[in-house]
Amino acid sequence: MSAAVSIKHLGFRYPGQNNDTFTGLNLEVGPGERFGLFGPNGAGKTTLMNCMTGLLDFQQGSIHLFEQDIARHKKTTNRLFGFVPQDFSFYQELSPAENLAFFGAWYGLTKTEINNKTTELLEVLQLQDVRNKAVQKFSGGMKRRVNLAIGVMHNPRVLFLDEPTVGVDVHTRHAIITYLKALNNNGTTLIYTSHQLSEAEDLCNRIAMIDDGKILVHDSIEQLLIDHEEEGLEGLFISLTGKNLRDA
Amino acid sequence: MYKLWATIVKDIQILTRDKLGLIFMFVMPIVLAIVITAVQNSTFEMLNTNRVPMLLCNKDTGAAGKQLVTAISKVGMFDLKMVEAKENIKSISERMHAKDAVIAIIIPDNFTAKIEQKADDIAHKALKNMGLDIDSASKATDSVEPITLLYHPVLQESFRHSIQGALKSSLQVVQSKQVLKSIYFSLNEKELPGSLENEMLNNQVAINEVPVSRDGSRNIPNASQHNVPAWTVFAMFFIVISLGGSVVREKLNGSFIRLKTLPTNYIVALISKQLTYLFVTLVQAGVVFAIGVWLFPSMGLPKLNLPSDITGVFIVSLICGWCAVSYAIMIGVFAQTQEQANGIGAVSIVLMAAIGGLLVPSFAMPDSFQFVMKMSPLHWCLEAYYGLFLEGGKLGDVVLNILPLLGITFVIQAITLYGLKRKNLI
Numbered sequence: 001m002s003a004a005v006s007i008k009h010l011g012f013r014y015p016g017q018n019n020d021t022f023t024g025l026n027l028e029v030g031p032g033e034r035f036g037l038f039g040p041n042g043a044g045k046t047t048l049m050n051c052m053t054g055l056l057d058f059q060q061g062s063i064h065l066f067e068q069d070i071a072r073h074k075k076t077t078n079r080l081f082g083f084v085p086q087d088f089s090f091y092q093e094l095s096p097a098e099n100l101a102f103f104g105a106w107y108g109l110t111k112t113e114i115n116n117k118t119t120e121l122l123e124v125l126q127l128q129d130v131r132n133k134a135v136q137k138f139s140g141g142m143k144r145r146v147n148l149a150i151g152v153m154h155n156p157r158v159l160f161l162d163e164p165t166v167g168v169d170v171h172t173r174h175a176i177i178t179y180l181k182a183l184n185n186n187g188t189t190l191i192y193t194s195h196q197l198s199e200a201e202d203l204c205n206r207i208a209m210i211d212d213g214k215i216l217v218h219d220s221i222e223q224l225l226i227d228h229e230e231e232g233l234e235g236l237f238i239s240l241t242g243k244n245l246r247d248a
Numbered sequence: 249m250y251k252l253w254a255t256i257v258k259d260i261q262i263l264t265r266d267k268l269g270l271i272f273m274f275v276m277p278i279v280l281a282i283v284i285t286a287v288q289n290s291t292f293e294m295l296n297t298n299r300v301p302m303l304l305c306n307k308d309t310g311a312a313g314k315q316l317v318t319a320i321s322k323v324g325m326f327d328l329k330m331v332e333a334k335e336n337i338k339s340i341s342e343r344m345h346a347k348d349a350v351i352a353i354i355i356p357d358n359f360t361a362k363i364e365q366k367a368d369d370i371a372h373k374a375l376k377n378m379g380l381d382i383d384s385a386s387k388a389t390d391s392v393e394p395i396t397l398l399y400h401p402v403l404q405e406s407f408r409h410s411i412q413g414a415l416k417s418s419l420q421v422v423q424s425k426q427v428l429k430s431i432y433f434s435l436n437e438k439e440l441p442g443s444l445e446n447e448m449l450n451n452q453v454a455i456n457e458v459p460v461s462r463d464g465s466r467n468i469p470n471a472s473q474h475n476v477p478a479w480t481v482f483a484m485f486f487i488v489i490s491l492g493g494s495v496v497r498e499k500l501n502g503s504f505i506r507l508k509t510l511p512t513n514y515i516v517a518l519i520s521k522q523l524t525y526l527f528v529t530l531v532q533a534g535v536v537f538a539i540g541v542w543l544f545p546s547m548g549l550p551k552l553n554l555p556s557d558i559t560g561v562f563i564v565s566l567i568c569g570w571c572a573v574s575y576a577i578m579i580g581v582f583a584q585t586q587e588q589a590n591g592i593g594a595v596s597i598v599l600m601a602a603i604g605g606l607l608v609p610s611f612a613m614p615d616s617f618q619f620v621m622k623m624s625p626l627h628w629c630l631e632a633y634y635g636l637f638l639e640g641g642k643l644g645d646v647v648l649n650i651l652p653l654l655g656i657t658f659v660i661q662a663i664t665l666y667g668l669k670r671k672n673l674i
């Protein structure tokens with residue numbers, strides 16, 4: 001079966017920078033995987049995710065989603081994936097239902113599909129009671145759930161999640177993780193970044209450690225812990241990336 | 249098509265929830281139109297209806313002095329207050345400081361004698377020139393002592409010039425009368441008959457004032473006809489505050505990042521914004537025009553007379569609105585922050601209004617500004633509206649104003665697309 005995401009010899013440099021962020025980076029994520037991308041601040045996690053979602057144009061190499069080249073077939077590949085950015089990516093003046101109606105139309109869904117999916121998502125993510133209230137008055141946790149709902153509106157085959165649980169309480173985190181697992185059980189591939197290593201153990205079945213634009217290791221959590229003789233992900237993280245603080 | 253419809257619905261929802269923005273878009277042009285029209289209307293009334301208070305001190309005891317006073321009173325511009333002959337410049341100035349009048353005239357004490365002397369001299373020269381030199385004893389004449397015109401500094405220069413013109417005209421009547429009398433006396437050795445004097449001096453050619461209009465109507469343009477279209481154009485372009493800010497907000501907040509990952513081109517969002525805000529500009533124009541027609545008369549302001557070509561007004565409003573919306577989007581695309589969009593947007597609109605003839609009439613612009621003026625889209629909007637509202641023209645008459653406006657709009661659209669492409673937004 002073709003890979004959900006296949007990155008080959010990726011080269012990327014931000015305009016005006018002297019050094020490459022990525023040089024010859026390779027990575028493959030299989031369909032149905034729950035893949036975590038971890039690393040210290042400034043390691044290149046978000047940049048890699050932006051390259052995979054087409055937000056950044058890379059200079060070298062290729063990225064394929066289910067064998068579709070994202071550089072050549074942007075419109076087609078944009079239908080294959082959903083994206084949940086770290087920032088709240090919706091209109092705060094609108095209600096959850098209004099946001100879903102707008103973004104649903106932009107995903108290419110019909111009015112009926114939008115209505116059905118809106119009811120389903122608001123129910124599952126426990127936003128039914130506030131479906132017609134302006135999002136700007138919501139708590140951080142509620143906004144995170146709206147952010148997630150918009151990303152999965154069109155039943156994507158791959159879902160990119162950039163820190164989807166940052167700044168939320170335990171209950172919201174649990175609700176989000178549970179929902180993501182259910183989504184994965186229905187066949188959606190998850191590609192996920194976070195600083196919460198405990199979440200990785202709970203959610204991911206394979207991870208990659210990234211630092212300074214290079215993938216240091218990638219394998220299942222169990223195998224990585226055995227290979228590096230560590231008891232937990234935090235120890236593995238420190239042993240691979242060092243103890244220096246990263247403020248970039 | 250459903251994508252565009254959903255985007256328009258989204259834009260309308262966001263627009264209608266921005267109460268402050270709505271107030272700014274609709275209340276500001278109404279207030280501007282009312283205030284500026286009221287101010288300009290009172291100036292018109294002061295010039296046309298009210299009389300300017302004038303102090304007149306006639307130190308002369310002769311006939312010419314009296315004739316000059318009569319001539320000035322017949323001008324109709326002044327509310328004459330006679331002051332005693334013993335008063336001087338200082339005391340009259342004090343009266344003016346006390347706001348008794350904004351203008352004063354002092355006729356010198358030997359005015360009649362000097363005028364008669366000067367008239368005799370001119371008559372003598374004229375007769376000599378014609379070979380009818382009856383009395384060869386020509387006397388040397390002293391120059392006539394000038395009439396003193398005192399004016400309050402608040403008086404605008406243009407108004408002062410018109411007062412001077414009226415005064416010179418009155419003076420001309422008195423001088424001509426004396427010259428005529430003198431020539432008549434020299435030829436006939438008797439006084440000029442009163443009936444002949446009146447016929448020769450007062451039977452002047454009348455001036456028939458006709459405002460130039462394309463539809464042949466003789467409606468005299470009022471302050472509303474000037475101001476309502478002008479401030480409607482200004483308000484349309486001031487949409488830059490709301491729309492430019494909206495584009496920047498969308499760019500800066502996360503929604504834009506998500507939009508870029510969706511299988512829909514951002515051009516759809518731009519078309520939606522253009523349609524939504526174009527509708528807003530048309531409503532703005534409709535509201536301001538309606539107020540000019542129905543509310544102004546009840547406020548004591550002149551009624552706005554709508555042109556006969558309402559379709560023309562609609563099309564001109566549509567094109568002006570489209571240009572305004574295009575400009576606002578361009579500012580939003582290039583601005584990095586909302587403050588930048590608001591600042592650059594507002595200042596540029598005021599500048600374009602100034603050079604475009606909204607604040608100062610375009611004919612009053614220096615030659616060096618005539619080219620720059622044509623670069624302002626507000627100038628072409630105003631000219632197109634004036635063609636309809638002031639000149640009574642039809643759409644065909646203002647095509648030459650619409651075409652440059654469309655040209656500017658296309659250039660703005662092209663710059664916007666270039667900006668979006670350069671910023672990797674489309």
